Every structure is written in C-alpha cells, then in structure tokens.
Amino acid sequence: MGMFSWRRLLPVPRSLLGRMLLLTLLVVLLAQALSSVIWVSQLRASQMEGLLISARSLGQSMAASVSYFRSLPLGYRPLVLDQLRNMGGTRFFVSLNDKPLSMQVLPETPRKRAVLNAVDATLRERLGGKLDLSVQFVSPDDLRIFNSALKLDELPRSWAHYALSLEPLNPPVLVTQIQIAPNEWLYLASLMPEPYVGLEQQGLPAQQLWFIILTSSFLLLFIGILVHWQSRPLKRLAVAAREMSLGSEVEPLAEAGGSEVVEVSRAFNSMRERISRYLNERSQLFSAISHDLRTPITRLRLRVELLEDEVVQAKFSRDLDELELLVKGALQCVKDTDIHENIEPVDLNLLLHGVVEPYLAPAGNGRVTLDGQALAAYPGKSLALKRCIGNLVDNALKYGQKAHLHIEDDERAFILHVDDEGPGVPEQRLEQVFEPHVRLAGQQQGYGLGLGIARNIAHSHGGEVSLRNLREGGLRVTLWLPRYIDSGQEL
Secondary structure (H helix, E strand, O other): OOOOOHHHOOOOOOOHHHHHHHHHHHHHHHHHHHHHHHHHHHHHHHHHHHHHHHHHHHHHHHHHHHHHHHHOOOOHHHHHHHHHHHOOOOOOEEEEEOOOOOOOEOOOOHHHHHHHHHHHHHHHHHHOOOOOEEEEEEOHHHOEEOOOOEEHHHOOHHHHHHHHOOOOOOOOEEEEEEEEEOOEEEEEEEOOOOOOOOOOOOOOOHHHHHHHHHHHHHHHHHHHHHHHHHHHHHHHHHHHHHHHHOOOOOOOOOOOOOHHHHHHHHHHHHHHHHHHHHHHHHHHHHHHHHHHHHHHHHHHHHHHHOOOOHHHHHHHHHHHHHHHHHHHHHHHHHHHHOOOOOOEEEOHHHHHHHHHHHHOOOOOOOOEEEEOOOOOOEEEOHHHHHHHHHHHHHHHHHHHOOEEEEEEEOOOEEEEEEEEOOOOOOHHHOOHHHOOOOOOOOOOOOOOOHHHHHHHHHHHOOOEEEEEEOOOOOEEEEEEEEOOOOOOOOO
16 A cells, blocks of 8 residues: 555645645644633633532522521411512522422533532532432423423413523523422422523634634735745746756846845856856867867878778778768757757747648648647747757658657647657667667668757757657657746746
8 A cells, every 4th residue: 555645635735835825724723723622621621610619509599498498387388489479589489399390301411410410419418418309400491380380481470480581592490309398399490690501511612713713814814925925036046947947048046035045046046157157168169179070080081082992991981981970960969959049939830830841742742740739839949949849750750651740738738749650669768769879770861869859959948758659550759848937836
C-alpha cells in the first residue's frame, strides 16, 4: 500500500498565497477549537457547581416547608394551603394528597441526575434518612396536581401558573412528594432558579461562534494582504526566470521585500550576470573555433592535392571530410540552438502552415497532413520554433515517408503530435536518438542533430520533446509547450 496522502482529503492550492491562507485557516481553527473546548469545559464545570449549589438551596427550602407543615395541626394544614393559593402562591406549589401521584418522568440527563441526587441528599440530611420521598422532573404538559390528577391548565392561573410556567420556554418542573403522615403526602412542585431553568447542556454560545468567525476572517485578511505584498517580488522573479530561460535580455531585479526575498533576488541577479557572461564567452569561443579550424582544413586540402600517391590522397581526403563534417555539425548544433531572438507572440497556425505547405497536395503528393489548430498566439521565438517543428517534420519524412500532424491546445499547454509511417525506434533507444550524431539509418544523409536541436529549443521554451512508438506502427514525436507565465505556478 502507498503512503497516505493528505491531498486526497484536502485539496491543496498551488499558489503561495492560497497555501498560506489555507495553513493559517487550519491553525486558527485548531487554536480556536482547543481554546473553545477548554473554555466550554470550564464553563460547564462552573455551571455544574452553581447548579448543585442552587439544588441544595432548593432542597433546604423544601425541607423548611416540610418541617413547617409537619408542625401544623392536621386541621390547619388545608387552611394554610388555601391562604397560600389565594395570596398568589409561594416559591413552591404545595398540596396535600392521600397518595403519591404517578406522572411521566422526563428522560434523565447528567444535569438532571445531579440535581435529583443533590435535592434527595439534602432532604434526607435535614429530615431524616428513612424519609419516604420521590424527586423527579416532569414536563409541564404531563404535570398532575391533587388527588384527582388535574392538569396544570385546568387550575386557576393564580394558583400555580406563576410558579410553574415560564412561557414560552416551558422548562421541566421539579416535583417532590414526601410522606409526612400515614395516607398524607406533601406535594411540592417548583422550577429551578435562574439561570438553570432549562437544565439542558448547551453547545458553544452564539457570541463565541461569532468571535471565532470574526477573528478568523480578520486574521485571514491581514495574512492575505501580507503574503500578497511579500509574494510580488517572487512573481517578478518567476517572470524574469522564464524570460531568461527563453533567451531574452532581463533587467536586474529590484532587491525589495523581506530579507529572504532580497537574498533570492540578489542571488538571481548574480546568476543572471554569470550566465550572460558565459553565453557571450561561448559565442566568441565557437566563432574563434570556426575561424581557426576552417583555415588549416583548407590548407590541408590544398596540400593533399599535391600528393602523387592517389591511395594516400584518398585516405587523407576521407579523413578531412570527416573532420569537416564534425566541425560543421558542432557549429550547426550551436547555431541552431542559440538563436538570438526577442520573445514575441507567435501565430502558431501561420508558422505550421509555413512549415507544411511545401509538402501538401498536389505538389507534395500529400506527404504531410495537419489536423487541429492553435487557439491563441504563443509567446516565444518564432524562428527557433519554426526550426524545431521543421526538424520534427523533416525527421518524420526522412524515416517514415509521411508526417501526420495533430494539434491539441488549451489554456495550459500547446501540444503537437507528429506521427510517421516508418518502422519506429527500438524502445531501448528512444532517448539515445536525441544525442548528437546518433542516426539509426546509416545510409541517410545528415548530422544526426535534428531531434537534439528540436529538444533543446523546446527546453529553452520550458517545454519538452518526447518519443513513443505507436501500436499500429510508426513513431509519434510529441512537442509540448507550456502556456503559463507565472501566476498559475508554484513559487
């Protein structure tokens, strides 16, 4: 199995700005998530502590109410309850029943369980451990009151609604039923005090979410501006590097930006100067070699003519021919790959028609066919590209009798396929044929430089020339030229 790749899960932007923004967003979200988890856990712990304190306080109030009703004579207890209801009630809705009422209990949650345990423990601590009681949470819709099991809505509003309803929330009601005498149960119903009315464990508060969104947005904005500002020198460097690779005269880059970018710009300027000086020296060197070698070769030919022995004369002539062939081939290789042109928009359709026109029917007997067209002009060297494509077509005609050209073009690259009808190239020699003076057919005329020159010209434009044997026979030579400049590439 291959190594796990994050690219499968998360699309990674190609630009420096996009990657920085993505990394910043991930870091911000991770930091906010960790801080929010810590904050929420502390908040919930604090809320749970306050909830337990409120539950114990409520239990103590219930214990006081129970103790009060226990101390009343039996005949006074109903009178006191009537007076409490007529006065608008108290913190609790209190009634006396001859049996515990059965109601549908709400599902337990950790907070509800904690409240029930705290109230139960407080009541048993204050009133005695052997107390017969039940503590439970009930929905207001399922609440039952009095022995007749009346609903809350069936009672006068002044009796219980103010104590047991909190519209529109309708929070759960804490119902405590305690046996204070045989066949006498004290019924206490109450809501939890604020801010613990709901008892539901809330998620991240809305203000915290807005805080995360706003801080992340502002941070991404500032990081984006900073990266865009700092990446402009890198984009200029990319443009200059591409233009220099195409042989154009490149002005020295302005050394601006951060210290690291300044160092890169300074190194590029130094490299540009060295390469320019090297190219000038190389041009002068080959010019001198051309001049120096032609003179002695010509002089040797004249001296060979003076030899009386024809056999020796033929041997010398053959050696001089080979020497002259090597010199011309080397000079042609340098000349064909070192074309000094300015980069300009090249009409590839016009260039291709100029290359294939001599071979089109009827004059060329249809030896060359052209399929497709370029969608837009290409920034490059017109003469060099013409020589590159011409070499590919000539090579196909020389070894494959016919050349079939097919164009594929989009916003990313211009691709030209040149197919022939020849025998193809052995797989083990597909790369070897690009080397100078390598020819598969010894009887063919030439220096064996065409494919190598074409590949060098393609390389100078940031492209490539590749070979592939076709399944149906013949060789396919593919010229690939990128259309990008700099903005879509990784820096």
